[in-house]
Amino acid sequence: MGEVLSQNEIDNLLAALSTGELDVDQMQDSKEKQVKNYDFKRPAKFSKEHLRTLEIIFEHYGRLLSTNLPLYLRKTVSVTVASSETVTFSEFTNALANPVILGIINFLPLSGTVIIELATNLGFAMIDRMLGGQGNPLDRNRDFSEIEMTIIQKMMVICMQLLREPWRTVIDLSPMMERIETNPQFAQVISPSDMIAIVTLNMKIGDTEGFMNICLPYFTLESVMDKLNTKYWFSTMQDTNDENYQNYIEALIKRVDVPVKAILGKTTVSVDDFSNLQIGDIIRLNSKVDDELNIFVGNIKKFTAVPGASKDQYAVRVTNVIREEEE
Numbered sequence: 001m002g003e004v005l006s007q008n009e010i011d012n013l014l015a016a017l018s019t020g021e022l023d024v025d026q027m028q029d030s031k032e033k034q035v036k037n038y039d040f041k042r043p044a045k046f047s048k049e050h051l052r053t054l055e056i057i058f059e060h061y062g063r064l065l066s067t068n069l070p071l072y073l074r075k076t077v078s079v080t081v082a083s084s085e086t087v088t089f090s091e092f093t094n095a096l097a098n099p100v101i102l103g104i105i106n107f108l109p110l111s112g113t114v115i116i117e118l119a120t121n122l123g124f125a126m127i128d129r130m131l132g133g134q135g136n137p138l139d140r141n142r143d144f145s146e147i148e149m150t151i152i153q154k155m156m157v158i159c160m161q162l163l164r165e166p167w168r169t170v171i172d173l174s175p176m177m178e179r180i181e182t183n184p185q186f187a188q189v190i191s192p193s194d195m196i197a198i199v200t201l202n203m204k205i206g207d208t209e210g211f212m213n214i215c216l217p218y219f220t221l222e223s224v225m226d227k228l229n230t231k232y233w234f235s236t237m238q239d240t241n242d243e244n245y246q247n248y249i250e251a252l253i254k255r256v257d258v259p260v261k262a263i264l265g266k267t268t269v270s271v272d273d274f275s276n277l278q279i280g281d282i283i284r285l286n287s288k289v290d291d292e293l294n295i296f297v298g299n300i301k302k303f304t305a306v307p308g309a310s311k312d313q314y315a316v317r318v319t320n321v322i323r324e325e326e327e
Helices: 007-019 024-029 048-073 089-094 120-130 146-161 218-227 230-236 243-254 271-275
Strands: 077-088 101-106 113-118 176-181 195-205 208-217 260-263 293-297 300-310 313-321
Touching (some): 089 208, 120 146, 120 195, 208 218
Antiparallel strands (some): 101 113, 260 293
């Protein structure tokens, strides 16, 4: 549609025609066309629609990270989408620090790779947490040791595997971790001038906050670009309450480890008696030999049982299940 003139512009145009300032024949012969500047060094291969769909995909991915990473880190994890943009690959690599955590992922069955960049403070927080610490980052960045790289690789593989579910509406992925790089110079997977989409996730592990950047080259996503639009996304999205989703949640819950303990009995002794205990001494408990034991799952009493043995190990046989209404 052409430009719509206001009433004042129409009146001025008619006045110019009546006074002869403007010639009708000259206006008809004019064939000027508006020219839009196009930067061939930065071709616009990702539209706003593509970026919006990628944000939807990684919002789902962020929820999966927030749910699954606490199982390994035993720490609250919060992940949200911060932004999305298109840049050249050289602009992305030039902005990287050294050392850096870069996961090079083969995006099978698509031809090409993607890169997950994890902030080093988040990496050191994960390492500290996995080794029994509070999850605090280092005051100053340094190179990673071999043991630390092994832990980082394990965590990056977990993050990579969680990519399958959010992308299932677009394509059934089978991603594979090729390698972990800490030097940006060794992560030149595409031409520096190629365009990429970057989705930035804001990740918070306990009190440590940082960014996770997902680099998605156009070359990798070229075959599925038609599916990266919200109309296709919502038309193929399945109801999250269906049986498959329920089975998926049940499978995740079944993998969670919970502590189970059997209480033989309790008693109270003085510090002096405790410090003078010797082999063969008897501690009298508040339960009898033929009493049933209380079995706790976490801090909740769930079963009663009788003690026994299984092969060469102590064991208990469950005699009763305690329901919530019975507690």
